[in-house]
Amino acid sequence: MGESDCQNIRETLDLYLDSELLVETNQSVLDHLGSCRRCAAESERRTELRCRLKEALTLEDDDEHERDDLSRRRVQMALDRERGPRRSARIGWTVLAASLILAFALGLAYWGIGNISKQANSSEVNTPSSRSAILIAAVDRDAVENHKVCALSYPPDWTFDQQRVERALTPRFAPLIPAIDGKPASYDLIEGHICSYQQRKYAHLIFRRHGHTLSVFIEQDDPRGKPKSSRPLEIAQTSYTAYQVASVDTGSHRIFVVSDLPSVENLALANQLFPLTLGFIHKLELRAG
């Protein structure tokens, strides 16, 4: 048995192990392996390596199982959202047209009359006169939708794990946890991660207290945006469905506090959280130069 025979067999050995050879070629490899100890040993080594590789790559820790379940729930909720409008599309053009007209009318009322309730709260809050109401509504709505899809998907017994959260927040946003300094008082921080909704990417902290869930989102808006340090930042409070959103725009980042609490309470929590979060963003911008 020559070296060239062995060389040929080595070239086709992977196809043989993958059961991708034609019957005749398969038989000739089998015959060779039966009579050549070196190639048979090589075949065993390759088979063993595959088994070990599979073992190495499929070995998952308990955290990964949890994340699998969480990811699956998020996908399921995104699908449920996706399926909603599709059902309504089947009810016929007439109803659809009527719905569009109604939606347009409601939209006008929404933008124009003041579902965007700008709530001035003593000296800490300024009215968002320079911000487009439509823009506020759109970005706030996405924050609320992400709060519903992401924050509300965590089971009631979900507990905070410092290491998991620091990993999930990435080194860039992990320092946000000490920066918020245990605020808001009496709320439990249960989760933190980077997530996205409608192409918006957020650093997301989730708090809970007495069945209420509170989200703090930081969204990088425009990395080249100028910090609005020359004038006071405006806190805008809007409502969307059953949720309240307090938000602030630094020029480079937007921060949102979202909850199902009464508007005054949501705003009070935002007032606790915004100064600390703004301090964190300021340091982030300094680091970025």
Add this chain to the structure above:
Amino acid sequence: MATSRKEDFDRLAFAHFRELRRVALRVCEDRETADDLVQETYLRAWRSFDKFEPGTNCRAWLFRIFFYVRSEYRKSQARQPLVFSLDYVKESTLPTQTNTSSDFTLEEIKQAFAELPELFRIAVLLSDIEGLKYREIAEVLNVPVGTVMSRLSRGRRMLRAKLTTLASRSDEPGSVETRKKRGRI
């Protein structure tokens, strides 16, 4: 009817959720991107579920959508294409392998795998870990079967070469790793 479509989709597609996410985690640079792309894959799969032929391979269909979504994502990130030499390792130039994979820890094997160029890593992942046939991998990656065979062959050779190199390093006299592995420490 709609309920039946939804139930069929959930039953067929979610049966492969863990496998798809596992592949996503291996080919995306971070967990968040992997989860985003898995979510987008399921949304697109749902939208085109009418085109899925019952009885065909749902897992390969999902993988195909995933790799399409990922390629769109990478274009949007304006990534540079990966450049590597196709002559990286030839069978005839390989040193004679005497080590078995049990000489390596799972972590070392994982590390050697992670260092493979992406195209080869994906081919090996789909074949050796997910058990797809060559024809299915070709469909998933939208490349000819010959390309799959070539990528697999080169990917596996590189993996073996990396482990052989690792073995020759740790086989140096007095190497702590060697002695640990062989149970002498």
